[in-house]
Amino acid sequence: MDLRYPIGKYEPQPFSDKQKREWLQDIQFLPGMLEAAIENLDEKQLNTPYREGGWNVKQVVHHVADSHMNAYIRFKLGLTENNPTIRPYEESLWAELNDVKAVPINISITLLYALHTRWHSALLNLPAEAWNRTVFHPEAKKEMTLYYLLGSYAWHGRHHVAHITSLRERMRW
Ligand code: NI
Numbered sequence: 001m002d003l004r005y006p007i008g009k010y011e012p013q014p015f016s017d018k019q020k021r022e023w024l025q026d027i028q029f030l031p032g033m034l035e036a037a038i039e040n041l042d043e044k045q046l047n048t049p050y051r052e053g054g055w056n057v058k059q060v061v062h063h064v065a066d067s068h069m070n071a072y073i074r075f076k077l078g079l080t081e082n083n084p085t086i087r088p089y090e091e092s093l094w095a096e097l098n099d100v101k102a103v104p105i106n107i108s109i110t111l112l113y114a115l116h117t118r119w120h121s122a123l124l125n126l127p128a129e130a131w132n133r134t135v136f137h138p139e140a141k142k143e144m145t146l147y148y149l150l151g152s153y154a155w156h157g158r159h160h161v162a163h164i165t166s167l168r169e170r171m172r173w
Contacts, residue, residue, distance in 0.1 A: 003051035006162035010155040012148055015131065020147065026154035028120045031112040033157070034064060037164040038105065045173060046105065050163040055095060057164055062100040063091065064160050065108040065115070071153050072119045078135040078146050079122070085136045123150065 013019050038046070038061065046057045055063060070089060077084040094100070131147035144152075167173075 006166045007159055010152050012151055015147055023150045023154035024123060026157060027116060030157035031109060031116050033161045035109050037161050050167045058105050059095045059100055060160050060163050061105040062108050063095050065111050066094045068115055072115060074135055075122060078133050083134045083136050085138055088139050
């Protein structure tokens with residue numbers, strides 16, 4: 001098994017209301033899932049990489065906050081502008097900055113609860129056509145619908161939670 005992809009890679013799905021509702025629930029419940037995944041881990045465990053050469057548990061948690069702050073902005077731009085160009089960022093360098101080293105992860109968990117409340121609310125009760133709105137990703141050189149993005153971030157949250165839960169299983173923590 002590839003430890004980088006404990007739940008596999010993102011597989012885009014055709015539009016359905018049922019799938020959309022599931023993905024929206026993934027966004028809604030991610031902060032609680034992540035908080036449960038780190039419950040009772042001590043400092044040494046939090047500093048353990050989830051795989052050789054990978055991020056440690058702290059970096060994974062702070063990365064989810066970094067990524068989803070960007071995601072929220074991408075959705076807000078996509079909902080209010082025509083095919084806006086979204087802003088890539090250097091996620092591995094973000095994960096090396098001092099906040100990631102120095103700030104306790106419960107701060108990022110708190111941030112995620114607040115952020116996901118706003119994000120989930122912004123996406124609730126959108127008219128069906130809103131999910132066909134697009135953003136342009138300049139590195140992928142690709143237009144992405146908001147529906148595609150929703151699925152990719154639903155996956156992204158579960159993907160990183162699984163990094164931590166699969167580490168715990170392997171280590172019998
Ligand atoms: Ni990620």
